[in-house]
Amino acid sequence: MAGNYEDRDTLFNFVVKEGNGVKGLIDSGMSCVPQPFVQPLSERIATPNGQTCEAVQPIDLSQLDGPGHKEVAKQIVEAAETLGFFQVVNHGVSEELLELLKTSAHEFFEQPPENKAVYLKEVSPSKLVKYGTSFVPEKEKAIEWKDYVSMLYTNDHEALQHWPEQCREVALDFLKSSMAMVKKVVEILMEDVGVILEEERMNRLMGTKMVNMNYYPTCPSPELTIGVGRHSDMGMLTVLLQDGIGGLYVKLDNGEWAEIPPINGALVINVGDTLQILSNGKYKSAEHRVRTTNIGSRVSVPIFTAPNPSEKIGPLPEVVERDGVARYKEVLFQDYMSNFFSQPHDGKKSLDFARAD
Ligand SMILES: O=C(O)CCC(=O)C(=O)O
Numbered sequence: 001m002a003g004n005y006e007d008r009d010t011l012f013n014f015v016v017k018e019g020n021g022v023k024g025l026i027d028s029g030m031s032c033v034p035q036p037f038v039q040p041l042s043e044r045i046a047t048p049n050g051q052t053c054e055a056v057q058p059i060d061l062s063q064l065d066g067p068g069h070k071e072v073a074k075q076i077v078e079a080a081e082t083l084g085f086f087q088v089v090n091h092g093v094s095e096e097l098l099e100l101l102k103t104s105a106h107e108f109f110e111q112p113p114e115n116k117a118v119y120l121k122e123v124s125p126s127k128l129v130k131y132g133t134s135f136v137p138e139k140e141k142a143i144e145w146k147d148y149v150s151m152l153y154t155n156d157h158e159a160l161q162h163w164p165e166q167c168r169e170v171a172l173d174f175l176k177s178s179m180a181m182v183k184k185v186v187e188i189l190m191e192d193v194g195v196i197l198e199e200e201r202m203n204r205l206m207g208t209k210m211v212n213m214n215y216y217p218t219c220p221s222p223e224l225t226i227g228v229g230r231h232s233d234m235g236m237l238t239v240l241l242q243d244g245i246g247g248l249y250v251k252l253d254n255g256e257w258a259e260i261p262p263i264n265g266a267l268v269i270n271v272g273d274t275l276q277i278l279s280n281g282k283y284k285s286a287e288h289r290v291r292t293t294n295i296g297s298r299v300s301v302p303i304f305t306a307p308n309p310s311e312k313i314g315p316l317p318e319v320v321e322r323d324g325v326a327r328y329k330e331v332l333f334q335d336y337m338s339n340f341f342s343q344p345h346d347g348k349k350s351l352d353f354a355r356a357d
Pocket residue numbers: 212214228233240242247248288289290299300302
């Protein structure tokens with residue numbers, strides 16, 4: 001039982017430390033949002049505000065290697081320079097696999113809490129797998145309404161051995177069937193800033209790969225909570241599968257928020273901080289967040305790609321020469337990552353770590 005929800009410590013232990021998750025709270029019969037999840041007014045997302053990025057058509061990648069390459073490349077570059085988010089279709093991942101991924105995410109989170117709690121950071125049998133709730137719950141003013149499992153990729157063998165049984169095969173299939181496409185997108189973005197990355201450097205810049213499964217339980221008062229707070233992703237590119245529920249919002253230049261609407265069969269791609277740094281600010285790691293809902297539990301499956309921890313990242317020399325100024329300093333990716341994971345989400349503040357003095 002969840003015990004006294006009004007007592008922060010009891011609730012925190014039940015949800016976070018014992019690994020019952022937000023899902024466990026809902027399953028215990030809780031019908032109103034406990035205080036530790038109530039966001040300050042400034043972070044709440046009042047109601048779906050109706051504004052969507054619907055005008056932006058998904059980019060059709062079927063011509064990526066064909067005569068339409070130039071046009072596709074132009075659309076990708078333009079999206080990465082402006083919104084930092086776009087959707088793609090004909091991406092090479094089968095619709096069947098996309099469906100299986102959503103089903104497996106539900107299967108994983110719908111297990112009894114004790115089966116998931118084995119993957120809590122402190123006790124996980126594998127350093128590749130981590131299950132938890134919220135981002136850094138110990139440090140957040142309000143806990144995010146989200147449970148997740150992260151699966152770090154080292155090689156196929158270890159993935160199939162250590163990743164949770166319910167999702168190992170589909171998550172690995174997703175990673176493998178999307179990675180060629182992701183690399184091509186990175187190549188296109190690099191080419192537009194006059195950089196041809198040699199294969200080795202590309203592999204180092206894309207050397208960290210992680211598949212997450214996010215579960216946002218249905219929420220009795222969505223206007224009080226958030227699924228994920230305002231943040232940008234730290235890596236190169238993120239590829240995300242979302243289900244049909246919706247709730248992913250991206251911040252526009254004018255400060256307003258627009259929804260990335262679910263499109264059946266499409267994948268969402270967004271630029272991360274690393275790509276913003278490498279491109280000296282040409283490409284935008286868009287600030288985004290997730291609204292909760294009371295119409296059902298939402299799942300999403302992002303793949304994060306990022307440099308090897310030992311890689312130094314900074315604006316690429318070709319770009320600095322063109323711009324005449326380096327807007328970021330060179331940092332060790334390991335340090336960037338440690339800083340990123342040490343603080344609650346706070347918009348694009350993560351980039352300050354690499355900002356040139
Ligand atoms: O669930 C989503 O749509 C987005 C999740 C997200 O932004 C993240 O995991 O970094």
